[in-house]
Amino acid sequence: MKAVKVIPSGESVVLTYEQVEPPVSGPHQVTVEVSAIGVNFMDLAAKTGAMGGNYRPDVPGVEGAGRIVAMGAEVTGFQIGDRVAWVFVRHSYAQQIVADVDALVKIPDDIDDHTAAAVMMQGLTASHFATCFYPVQPGDIALVHAGAGGLGRLLTQIIKLRGGTVISRVSSEAKIAVAKAAGADHVIVSDNGTFAQEAIRLSAGEGVHVVYDGSGPATFQGSLDALRRAGTFCWYGPVLGGPGPIDIMSLPKSIKLGYAVFFDHIHTPDLLREKAGQLFDWLRCGALTIEIGGVYPLADADKALTDLQSRKTTGKLILIP
Ligand SMILES: NC(=O)c1ccc[n+]([C@@H]2O[C@H](COP(=O)([O-])OP(=O)(O)OC[C@H]3O[C@@H](n4cnc5c(N)ncnc54)[C@H](OP(=O)(O)O)[C@@H]3O)[C@@H](O)[C@H]2O)c1
Missing domain, CATH: 3.40.50.720 (NAD(P)-binding Rossmann-like Domain)
Incomplete structure (x- = not known):
C-alpha cells in the first residue's frame, strides 16, 4: 500500500508518497481501507514540529473515513464491510490504517464518506467549544x-x-x-x-x-x-x-x-459515539452543513498543507487515496 512519508532533508523535511509495508491489526484492532482523509492544521506538525513535545509523526494525519477490511480475533461490535470514521488515529495519510475499535464511529448509511471525514475533528471540536467549554446561551x-x-x-x-x-x-x-x-x-x-x-x-x-x-x-x-x-x-x-x-x-x-481541547469532549468511546452521532443528526436535518473547500489526491498532501497554511482556503480540505 502507499502512504505519505515525512523524510528529513537537510534542515527541513519533504513529504513523499511511497510504497510502505501494509499495517497489521492486533487482536483488538481493525484494518480500514481509507476512502477520505481530513486535513488539519496539526498535520503541519509533521513538517514543522509546531505541536511541540514529541509529536512529529513519520506519516501525518489523524482523521478520516473508510471501510473495515480485516479485524483481530477479539474485536466485537464491528464487522468486515462496516463504514467507519475516526478523529484521532495516527498515520491516517495512507491507503490503509490500523485502528483500535474504541477510536472508531460507524457512519450512518445516509452520510457519505467525504462528509464523515470532513466533520469529525472540526465538528467535535466546535461542539466541545460551544456546548461544553462555554455553553452558549x-x-x-x-x-x-x-x-x-x-x-x-x-x-x-x-x-x-x-x-x-x-x-x-x-x-x-x-x-x-x-x-x-x-x-x-x-x-x-x-x-x-x-x-x-x-x-x-x-x-x-x-x-x-x-x-x-x-x-x-x-x-x-x-x-x-x-x-x-x-x-x-x-x-x-x-x-x-x-x-x-x-x-x-x-x-x-x-x-x-x-x-480547550477536543479530547476532553470525547474521552470515552461512548462519548465519542454520542457526540459524533449528534453531529450526524445535525447534518441529516440540515442544521449543520459542511463546506469541502478542496479535494486533493493523497499524493498531493504537501500541496494541501501548503494551501491550508496560505490562508487562501475556506472550509475543510480532504485527501483521497
Ligand atoms: N484545541 C483543539 O482541540 C483543536 C482542535 C482542532 C484544531 N485546533 C486548532 O484550530 C486552529 C485551526 O485549525 P483547523 O485545522 O481546524 O483549520 P481551519 O479551522 O480550517 O483554520 C484555517 C484558518 O486559520 C486561519 N489562520 C489564522 N492565522 C493563520 C495563519 N497565520 N496562517 C494560516 N492560517 C491562519 C485562516 O483564517 P483567516 O485567514 O480568515 O484568519 C485559515 O483559513 C489551529 O490552530 C489548530 O491547532 C485546535
Whole structure:
C-alpha cells in the first residue's frame, strides 16, 4: 500500500508518497481501507514540529473515513464491510490504517464518506467549544476567529443553533461571503490584531460574552480587549503559537481564560459515539452543513498543507487515496 512519508532533508523535511509495508491489526484492532482523509492544521506538525513535545509523526494525519477490511480475533461490535470514521488515529495519510475499535464511529448509511471525514475533528471540536467549554446561551454574543475556515464555519453554525449572535473575524474580503453563509451576523475583516474596537461596537459597547481564538499570538491581545466583564476566552490553537507566559494579575477584567481541547469532549468511546452521532443528526436535518473547500489526491498532501497554511482556503480540505 502507499502512504505519505515525512523524510528529513537537510534542515527541513519533504513529504513523499511511497510504497510502505501494509499495517497489521492486533487482536483488538481493525484494518480500514481509507476512502477520505481530513486535513488539519496539526498535520503541519509533521513538517514543522509546531505541536511541540514529541509529536512529529513519520506519516501525518489523524482523521478520516473508510471501510473495515480485516479485524483481530477479539474485536466485537464491528464487522468486515462496516463504514467507519475516526478523529484521532495516527498515520491516517495512507491507503490503509490500523485502528483500535474504541477510536472508531460507524457512519450512518445516509452520510457519505467525504462528509464523515470532513466533520469529525472540526465538528467535535466546535461542539466541545460551544456546548461544553462555554455553553452558549440565547442572546450571547460570540467572537469567532477564522470564521470562514473549517472549524470557524462549524462553530458559527452551532452557536447559531443555540441562539447566539456571531461576530466573525476573517483575514480577507474574499472570505466574507463564506462566513456569512455559515450564519455569521457580522463579519470583521482583519489579518492582524485590530478587530477589538469593532467587536465592542457591534456588542453595544459592552464587549462579547465569549471569544473563540485559535489564531495564534497575533490575535490574543485583541481577543482579550474584545471581551466584556466576566467574559470567557476559549483559546485553542497550539499550531499557530501560544500567547507566551501570562501574568494573571495583568488581565484587564475578571475574565475566564482556558485552553480547550477536543479530547476532553470525547474521552470515552461512548462519548465519542454520542457526540459524533449528534453531529450526524445535525447534518441529516440540515442544521449543520459542511463546506469541502478542496479535494486533493493523497499524493498531493504537501500541496494541501501548503494551501491550508496560505490562508487562501475556506472550509475543510480532504485527501483521497
Ligand atoms: N484545541 C483543539 O482541540 C483543536 C482542535 C482542532 C484544531 N485546533 C486548532 O484550530 C486552529 C485551526 O485549525 P483547523 O485545522 O481546524 O483549520 P481551519 O479551522 O480550517 O483554520 C484555517 C484558518 O486559520 C486561519 N489562520 C489564522 N492565522 C493563520 C495563519 N497565520 N496562517 C494560516 N492560517 C491562519 C485562516 O483564517 P483567516 O485567514 O480568515 O484568519 C485559515 O483559513 C489551529 O490552530 C489548530 O491547532 C485546535
